[in-house]
Amino acid sequence: MAGERRYIPASEFCASVRDGTHDSPKPVERGRRLVTSRHLTTGRLDLSDAYLISEEDFDAINRRSKVDRWDVLISMIGTVGEPCLIKEEPDFAIKNIGLFKTKSEADGKWLYYFLRSKDAQQSIREQSRGTTQQYIPLGALRDFPILVADDPEEQKAIAAVLGALDDKIELNRRMNATLEAIARALFQSWFVDFDPVRLNLDRSSAGQPSPQPSPTGRGRSAAEGEGAFGIIDARPPAGLDHATAALFPASFQDSPLGPIPHGWTAKPLPEAVEVNPRRTLKPGSIAPYLDMKNLPTQGHSADEVVDREFSSGTKFQNGDTLLARITPCLENGKTGYVDFLDDGQVGWGSTEYIVLAPKPPLPPQFGYLLARSDALRTHAIQNMTGTSGRQRVPSDCFEKFILAVPTPAIARRFDELTAPLMAKIKANSTQSRTLATLRDTLLPKLLSGELSVAALETKPEAAR
Numbered sequence: 001m002a003g004e005r006r007y008i009p010a011s012e013f014c015a016s017v018r019d020g021t022h023d024s025p026k027p028v029e030r031g032r033r034l035v036t037s038r039h040l041t042t043g044r045l046d047l048s049d050a051y052l053i054s055e056e057d058f059d060a061i062n063r064r065s066k067v068d069r070w071d072v073l074i075s076m077i078g079t080v081g082e083p084c085l086i087k088e089e090p091d092f093a094i095k096n097i098g099l100f101k102t103k104s105e106a107d108g109k110w111l112y113y114f115l116r117s118k119d120a121q122q123s124i125r126e127q128s129r130g131t132t133q134q135y136i137p138l139g140a141l142r143d144f145p146i147l148v149a150d151d152p153e154e155q156k157a158i159a160a161v162l163g164a165l166d167d168k169i170e171l172n173r174r175m176n177a178t179l180e181a182i183a184r185a186l187f188q189s190w191f192v193d194f195d196p197v198r199l200n201l202d203r204s205s206a207g208q209p210s211p212q213p214s215p216t217g218r219g220r221s222a223a224e225g226e227g228a229f230g231i232i233d234a235r236p237p238a239g240l241d242h243a244t245a246a247l248f249p250a251s252f253q254d255s256p257l258g259p260i261p262h263g264w265t266a267k268p269l270p271e272a273v274e275v276n277p278r279r280t281l282k283p284g285s286i287a288p289y290l291d292m293k294n295l296p297t298q299g300h301s302a303d304e305v306v307d308r309e310f311s312s313g314t315k316f317q318n319g320d321t322l323l324a325r326i327t328p329c330l331e332n333g334k335t336g337y338v339d340f341l342d343d344g345q346v347g348w349g350s351t352e353y354i355v356l357a358p359k360p361p362l363p364p365q366f367g368y369l370l371a372r373s374d375a376l377r378t379h380a381i382q383n384m385t386g387t388s389g390r391q392r393v394p395s396d397c398f399e400k401f402i403l404a405v406p407t408p409a410i411a412r413r414f415d416e417l418t419a420p421l422m423a424k425i426k427a428n429s430t431q432s433r434t435l436a437t438l439r440d441t442l443l444p445k446l447l448s449g450e451l452s453v454a455a456l457e458t459k460p461e462a463a464r
Contacts, residue, residue: 003154005449007145013111015101017142018065019076020094025057032058033092037075040082040097042303043116043166045073049332050092061093070108072100074115077135081124085112098141106152109159114147117444147447157453158446165439172428176299179421186417187369189240191404196240197261200250247409260404269398272405273367274357276395279315281346286310288340288347292329295322295353300337300368300422301429305347314353317346319364321356323371323380325393330380337368339426354395361408363415365422376401 010017025034031052039046067073067090075082077096085108102108114120127140149155189195252259255266269275281287289308296303316322318341324334329352341347356367370376383397406414445451 003149003151003449005147005149005447007147009142010100010111010144010146011142013102013107013146013148015103017138018099018101019138019141020065020097020099021061022096024095025053025061027051028054031055034058034061034095035092035097036095037077037079037082037097040073040075040079040084043082043084043112045084045086046297047092048298053093058093061095065094065099067092067094067099068101070102070105072102072108072111072115074098074100074141076138076141078133080128080134080136081115081121083112083115085109098136098138100141106156106159109163110148110155111146113159113162113443114447117447119147119444149449154453161446161453161456162439162443165435165442169432169435169439172432173299176301176425176428179425180299183365183418183421184369184372186414187366187373190410190414191406192373192375194252194261194404196245196248197250197252199240200245200248201252204250244413247407247413255402255404257402257404261406263407265405266402267405269401269403272359272362272403273370273398274359275398276314276355277320277357279317279346279355281310281315281348283310283312288345289313290322290336290347290349292324292334292350292352295324295329295334295336295349297333297335299429300335300339300425302336302340305340310348313348313351314355315346315348316353316355317341318343319357319367321364321367321371322349323354323356323393324350324352325354325380325395326352327384327389327391330377330384330393333377335368335371337365337422339422352392354393361411362405363411363419365418366411366414368422369418370403 029052031054033047033050034053034057035045035047035050039050067086069086069089071086071090073084073086073094074097076098100111102111115124123145124136127144128134128136149158249262251262253262253264255264257266260266286307287310288305289310290302290305294303294305314322316338318338320338322336322338324330324332338347356371358364358367358370379401380393380397383400384391384393386392442451442456446453446456
């Protein structure tokens with residue numbers, strides 16, 4: 001067993017307990033970021049859609065409630081009780097957010113993990129008020145009981161163990177963001193900007209020989225001749241080695257889409273990518289269920305999938321892409337790639353999903369990268385119908401979206417380059433979910449003193 005535990009008020013544990021503004025500063029086109037309770041989610045601060053306020057308003061808020069590194073934020077209105085530890089130097093002001101100003105990095109980490117515990121969350125719910133919208137008053141935050149260990153070094157060690165797990169999860173998240181950025185850049189370069197064709201065309205115009213395909217159809221390697229790109233461009237387009245460049249033509253042809261690579265075809269999206277394909281799932285059967293709230297806004301991996309009895313909803317299988325059709329989910333970027341099912345298994349989810357399934361020769365991940373592209377998202381948003389606040393994308397609008405469909409050889413090469421990226425993202429996501437489960441298992445045991453860090457180091461099975 002670990003050392004003794006006791007409760008003290010947050011105002012005693014922290015240097016101070018404050019809150020952000022409750023006013024509504026006027027948004028500006030250029031300014032400083034203002035974050036609210038809705039920007040705190042699953043322990044992270046999402047600044048992607050934080051609106052901007054003037055320098056004057058920013059300074060006025062920060063004179064009262066400036067956020068510093070290792071402070072802990074907590075949502076006060078709406079989804080009450082969502083904590084966030086500030087690990088980097090912040091550059092934002094806060095609204096409708098509680099601010100625990102901690103005395104040290106170790107105290108910040110301990111407080112953050114305590115606030116994530118089931119006991120703390122239950123206490124927050126009990127102290128929340130409101131009927132139409134929940135909120136917790138500042139006084140309740142100042143008096144909020146914080147569990148502490150008598151030995152500060154024990155607190156530091158516990159926070160270090162839990163923090164190491166979160167650091168690895170964050171590292172995986174950043175790695176996945178990089179891997180997806182590579183895949184999206186490749187999609188943009190090949191299928192939107194047609195960079196490989198432009199490169200071959202430039203080479204031809206400069207009197208340099210275009211890459212020639214080998215007898216196998218895969219093209220020559222750079223080792224078989226001069227440098228892969230001669231003097232035209234020292235930095236070739238994404239994924240374009242000499243062999244791959246040989247798969248692309250050196251000219252364009254007219255099409256309903258405009259100029260497209262010679263030998264490609266311009267098709268309405270449903271002719272190349274099946275929209276809402278038929279999937280079979282018997283009513284009453286238990287199958288993986290993905291709720292709209294767990295469809296990611298960034299990245300392709302779903303946050304949580306649970307087994308649930310099928311009644312009615314959108315059905316999907318591995319390789320399908322899910323695109324939210326309703327506002328504001330579509331505008332917020334809710335899109336996912338299905339890779340979490342068993343072979344042959346069918347899952348289901350919201351009726352507000354549009355399912356995209358590329359037809360051969362296009363690989364499955366083509367649908368996901370297409371759904372993340374600016375062109376398709378803009379087309380979908382511009383074609384939403386319905387009254388304000390209840391708008392949705394009609395599936396038939398994609399008949400007016402024209403795709404440039406590559407040759408089978410290029411589609412296969414795109415698959416060879418991007419499938420490993422998607423597989424690595426899946427592996428990282430799976431590992432992160434395992435680490436999160438371990439963290440959530442250890443958290444109450446370590447905080448309460450049921451399990452000590454020393455015992456954890458000598459008997460790893462104690463974590464189970």
